[in-house]
Amino acid sequence: MTTTQRPKDRIEGYPRGWFVIGFSNEYGPGEMKSMTYFGQRLVCFRGEDGQIHVLDAWCPHLGMDLGKGKVIGNTIECPFHAWRFDGEGRCVEIPYCDSVPKRAAEGSWTQKWTVQETNGMIHVWFDPEGGPPEFELPELGEWGSDEWTDWHHSIVHIRTHSREIVENVVDIGHFAPVHGTIVEEFSNEFIDHMAIQYNKGVAYPRGGGKDYFTLKATYYGPGFQISEMSGFLESRLVNAHTMVDENSLDLRFGVMLKQTHDKAKDEAFARQYVENLTVGFQEDIQVWENKLYRDVPLLCGSDGPIMRLRKWYKQFYTPRESVAAGA
DSSP: OOOOOOOOOOOOSOOOEEEEEEEGGGOOTTOEEEEEETTEEEEEEEOTTSOEEEEESBOTTTOOBGGGSEEETTEEEOTTTOOEEOTTSOEEEOTTOSSOOHHHHHTTTSOBOOEEEETTEEEEEEOTTOOOOOSOOOOOTTTTOTTBOOOEEEEEEESSOHHHHHGGGTOGGGIIIIIOOEEEEEEEEEETTEEEEEEEEEEOOTTSOOEEEEEEEEEESSSEEEEEEESSSEEEEEEEEEEEETTEEEEEEEEEEBOOSOHHHHHHHHHHHHHHHHHHHHHHHHHHTTOOOOSSOOOOTTSOSHHHHHHHHGGGSSSOOOGGGGO
8 A cells, every 4th residue: 555645835824025015106195005915904105205105004093994094295194083194103193182192102003014115116024023124125227227118017816825936936847838938948046045047948929929038037035036038029027926815925027128219119019028927927827726735746857946946945934944055
């Protein structure tokens, strides 16, 4: 009698790192959104001074979602009793009371999230233990350049764990059966908080045609990847996945293109590129939402460094494992 090992998911909870919760062009002055990430309710708003802030959404007074209120100046006003909070989470005004309770004034009941707006994206730092950022985000020289377009982006909600998406960075074997892409050269590198894929081959977009490409895709931590791609077009791609709860996530993706300086043509190319990315991710989603995670998979010699990637990924969990474990 043979015994088959039952699959067991030994990685639970949320990884630690920088995570994208929106693109900059989604928030004009005075605009805000409430959202759920890491099993917590958050509110993101931009004050009239242009600064982005992220706070716990539940009002410390009687628990209303601040994201249902409104932005006034550089504060957010609760729609229930009109308490106002600044970007540090401090209550600065109660319209029917001359004094603000000390803990509310100090912001000790309303968590301020560490937020960084860079490269046209809004990132929050998340650590289940509440620690400070451990690595820096990259700065893209292309962002804001007259030679490149703005981000054209979209979002999908997926019933999977973030680790499943990260494994694509090493999974050479899935490109042909899932995406119809022929890989000619492929390698990986792991450096501290970065996991890098080098890829060269031929893509066959579902809308037709053939694209010879070279690509360098770099993860900066467990949920944010930038790809430098050359092919029919020169592009920069972003793939950012942020966990909503332990069983689902939001995947944001976008493209910047090197401009031809024909605005109509650039817009058309960008829209088509996003459509192609959407199709590609939908192909992956059919896999991610219809598989289980094998902690000890049965691998073959040409599968790519899947176990090495998993060792690298564990550094973003508690207890902390040495970065060298994935090197």
